[in-house]
Amino acid sequence: xxxxxxxxxxxxxxxxxxxxxxxxxxxxxxxxxxxxxxxxxxxxxxxxxxxxxxxxxxxxxxxxxxxxxxxxxxxxxxxxxxxxxxxxxxxxxxxxxxxxxxxxxxxxxxx
Amino acid sequence: xxxxxxxxxxxxxxxxxxxxxxxxxxxxxxxxxxxxxxxxxxxxxxxxxxxxxxxxxxxxxxxxxxxxxxxxxxxxxxxxxxxxxxxxxxxxxxxxxxxxxxxxxxxxxxxx
Numbered sequence: 001x002x003x004x005x006x007x008x009x010x011x012x013x014x015x016x017x018x019x020x021x022x023x024x025x026x027x028x029x030x031x032x033x034x035x036x037x038x039x040x041x042x043x044x045x046x047x048x049x050x051x052x053x054x055x056x057x058x059x060x061x062x063x064x065x066x067x068x069x070x071x072x073x074x075x076x077x078x079x080x081x082x083x084x085x086x087x088x089x090x091x092x093x094x095x096x097x098x099x100x101x102x103x104x105x106x107x108x109x110x111x
Numbered sequence: 112x113x114x115x116x117x118x119x120x121x122x123x124x125x126x127x128x129x130x131x132x133x134x135x136x137x138x139x140x141x142x143x144x145x146x147x148x149x150x151x152x153x154x155x156x157x158x159x160x161x162x163x164x165x166x167x168x169x170x171x172x173x174x175x176x177x178x179x180x181x182x183x184x185x186x187x188x189x190x191x192x193x194x195x196x197x198x199x200x201x202x203x204x205x206x207x208x209x210x211x212x213x214x215x216x217x218x219x220x221x222x223x
Contacts, residue, residue, distance in 0.1 A: 048207075
């Protein structure tokens with residue numbers, strides 16, 4: 001099973017809302033990632049969790065808050081987002097230092 | 112910092128024509144990975160190259176890693192409409208082996 005699942009597929013939220021994106025993998029991967037992708041651009045790394053500990057935060061604004069409850073799950077909590085945060089949010093997982101497998105993404109629109 | 116340049120940015124071909132996209136890194140890479148992203152989709156891993164001068168084939172796709180491990184190419188023979196999408200190369204680095212530095216991608220469109 002090489003599948004990374006993400007929910008929801010689409011999300012529309014206002015600037016005062018709080019929402020969460022969820023990611024799950026059952027490949028036994030111990031590294032999990034959040035990326036942001038704008039149209040016609042490559043994915044841009046936001047956070048990396050390694051063995052359930054946050055190992056990289058690419059200076060992401062605090063309105064994005066990651067959480068890794070266990071080795072299979074990764075959440076991204078969203079609060080007070082701006083319209084420019086509208087993008088495709090991709091989760092990925094990998095064995096440490098190995099190929100990353102991407103989920104289908106959550107297409108987020110902030111009104 | 113590490114940069115991965117990818118050209119061309121766009122390529123439009125007639126079905127049956129060949130297609131090539133090129134990546135060039137500012138630093139030597141331990142490996143290079145290729146991903147394909149269909150319109151409206153997500154990046155899908157295609158292949159990883161590790162050895163200097165390595166060539167790998169997947170049906171009509173041929174991947175090469177340069178001798179100096181700083182450049183790579185993806186060649187598609189006799190394109191089909193199913194090849195449409197953006198092809199990204201990516202190399203580890205940027206201060207951490209967990210980080211992938213992506214090229215900007217090449218968007219391939221195929222006229223049937």
